[in-house]
Amino acid sequence: MNLALWLQRAATAFPDRVAVCLGEQPVWTYGEWADQAARLARGLRESLGLQPGERVALFMRNQPEYLLWLYAAWWAGLAVVPVNARLHPEELHYVLQDTGAALLVLSDDLAPEVQRALGERLPRHLLADGPEALALQQAAPLPLTPREGGDLAWLFYTSGTTGRPKGVMLTHRNLRVMTACYFSDVHAAQAEDSSVYCAPLSHGAGMYHLPFVVAVARHVIPASGGFEPAELVQLSRVHGRVCGFFVPTMVKRLAEHLAGTGEPAEGFLTLVYGGGPMYLADIEKALAVMGPRFAQIYGQGETPMCATALAKPLLADRAHPDWAARAASVGLPQTAVEIRVADEQGEALPPGEIGEVLVRGDSVMAGYWRNPEASAAALRGGWLWTGDMGALDAQGYLTLKDRSKDLVISGGSNIYPREVEEVLLRHPQVAEVACVGVPDAEWGEILVACVVGSAAEAELDALCLAAIARFKRPKRYVFLSELPKNAYGKVLKTTLRHQLKENPA
Numbered sequence: 001m002n003l004a005l006w007l008q009r010a011a012t013a014f015p016d017r018v019a020v021c022l023g024e025q026p027v028w029t030y031g032e033w034a035d036q037a038a039r040l041a042r043g044l045r046e047s048l049g050l051q052p053g054e055r056v057a058l059f060m061r062n063q064p065e066y067l068l069w070l071y072a073a074w075w076a077g078l079a080v081v082p083v084n085a086r087l088h089p090e091e092l093h094y095v096l097q098d099t100g101a102a103l104l105v106l107s108d109d110l111a112p113e114v115q116r117a118l119g120e121r122l123p124r125h126l127l128a129d130g131p132e133a134l135a136l137q138q139a140a141p142l143p144l145t146p147r148e149g150g151d152l153a154w155l156f157y158t159s160g161t162t163g164r165p166k167g168v169m170l171t172h173r174n175l176r177v178m179t180a181c182y183f184s185d186v187h188a189a190q191a192e193d194s195s196v197y198c199a200p201l202s203h204g205a206g207m208y209h210l211p212f213v214v215a216v217a218r219h220v221i222p223a224s225g226g227f228e229p230a231e232l233v234q235l236s237r238v239h240g241r242v243c244g245f246f247v248p249t250m251v252k253r254l255a256e257h258l259a260g261t262g263e264p265a266e267g268f269l270t271l272v273y274g275g276g277p278m279y280l281a282d283i284e285k286a287l288a289v290m291g292p293r294f295a296q297i298y299g300q301g302e303t304p305m306c307a308t309a310l311a312k313p314l315l316a317d318r319a320h321p322d323w324a325a326r327a328a329s330v331g332l333p334q335t336a337v338e339i340r341v342a343d344e345q346g347e348a349l350p351p352g353e354i355g356e357v358l359v360r361g362d363s364v365m366a367g368y369w370r371n372p373e374a375s376a377a378a379l380r381g382g383w384l385w386t387g388d389m390g391a392l393d394a395q396g397y398l399t400l401k402d403r404s405k406d407l408v409i410s411g412g413s414n415i416y417p418r419e420v421e422e423v424l425l426r427h428p429q430v431a432e433v434a435c436v437g438v439p440d441a442e443w444g445e446i447l448v449a450c451v452v453g454s455a456a457e458a459e460l461d462a463l464c465l466a467a468i469a470r471f472k473r474p475k476r477y478v479f480l481s482e483l484p485k486n487a488y489g490k491v492l493k494t495t496l497r498h499q500l501k502e503n504p505a
C-alpha cells in the first residue's frame, strides 16, 4: 500500500477541511493538497522522466511545500530522501552521491549556498516553490502509483552522532506500522488535533505527520520554521489541541518559558518527546508547569519512532510508587514490536540485567542503502541490534543506560555515564552535563564530567557519594560554557572526548 493513499482518502472524504497552515494562516485544504500532489506527481514522471523507485532528495527548511513534495514523490512511486537542512553542503553532497538522487528540491533560502559550494556536482535541482515547480504542477493529476509494502518510501540518513551517515531504508510498510503504533501506544489522533512541526521535518517529527493525515487533522508549520517557545504558545492558543514531537531540550525550554510567563498550557494536547535522554528533573518540572500533556517514545532511524513508548497516563500517574523509575525509563514495547535485552550472543537476559537492546517487528528497516556489511552487522538473527544498552524491569519497562560505545570501563568496572549524569543534574547549579570516558594510564579509562554551570566540585562529589557507587564518581570535572551538539541538539560525545584528549588537565 502506498502511503499517499491516506492523503487521497482524506481528500476524497473531506476535501474542504483545512489541512496545512503556515503559522496561523491556512494554506491548503485536504482537497487542494492532494490535487497539487497528484499534478506534481505527473510533472515528475512525465516532464522530468523520473521512474518509480528513483530517489528525490529534499534539502528544505520546514515549510508547507515540504508536505507537498513528500506526497508528490510518493504519489509518483518515488522514494524521498529528506536531508537535514542544517547539514554542510559537503555533507549534503555525500548523501546525494550515496543515494544517486535523480532530483534535489531546495528551499529558496538554502539554494544559493548549496549552488555556490557544489555547482556542477549537483544533480538536477529546483526550488521547492519556484517557477519550475509551479510549471510541473500544471499537468493533469496522475493516478496514484501502486506500491508494495516492501517498496522504499523514505531514505533516512542517520544523524551521525556516530561515524559516517548511513541511509536507512524505510519502506511503506515500516511507516504504516509506525503510524499504527502512534495510535495504539502514543496518542489516538483526532480530526480536531493540530500537529505542529517545530523539529526538522527531515527527521522523526516529519514521519510523525502521518497519523495526522490518517486522522484528517490539521498540520501547522510555524512561521519561524522551527522552535520558538513564544510562537508555539501563540499557535497553541490559535489552533488548540496542539500535538507534536520534541527533543528533550525543547520540552525543557517550553516549560521554562511557560513557568516564566505564567501563561496557561491548555492549548497543548500531546507533546511527544524522544530522540535523546530526558532527565527526570526536567520532565518533573515540565509536568508540574504544563500538566499531564507528555508522552515519550524511544526509537531510532532503523526502527523509526517505534521501539518503546511511555504513554501519557503512565507519565501522569505521579502517585504511583514506581513513578520515578517509570519516568526515567523509556516505557513499554510498542504494539507492533518485540523488545529483547540481550547478551552478546543475542540471548535474552533476565529482568534487571543490562544488555544490548534488540528490536524485532515490521517497523524495522529493510537495511542500509547499498551497504550490505553495515546491514548484516545491524540485522542479525532476525533482530535489529540498536547499539543502545538497557535493562527491562519485571513489568517490562525498558530503561536505557547508554549507547554501548559510551560505556566507560574504569579499573575494570563498568560505568554507564547516563546514571552519573542523572545524579549531577540534581544540583541546582548544574544546567547541563555530559560524562565521557577518556584514556588514563592507571585506570584504562576515567570518567570525566563536562558541566555547564557553577557548582562546586566538592558538592558534586558529595551528591554522587550519596547516590551511586564510589567508583562511578567522575575523576575529573571540566566546566564549559556549552556542550557541543549536533543539529538535532544531541550532545556530541565524540567531540567532547577529542577536546578532552587535546587538553588534558
Ligand code: AMP
Pocket: 158, 159, 160, 273, 274, 275, 276, 277, 278, 296, 297, 298, 299, 300, 301, 302, 330, 386, 388, 400, 403
Ligand atoms: P536517531 O537514529 O538519530 O534518531 O538516534 C536514535 C538514538 O537516540 C537511539 O538509538 C537512542 O540512543 C537515542 N534515543 C532515542 N529516543 C530516546 C529516548 N526516548 N531516550 C533516550 N535516548 C533516546
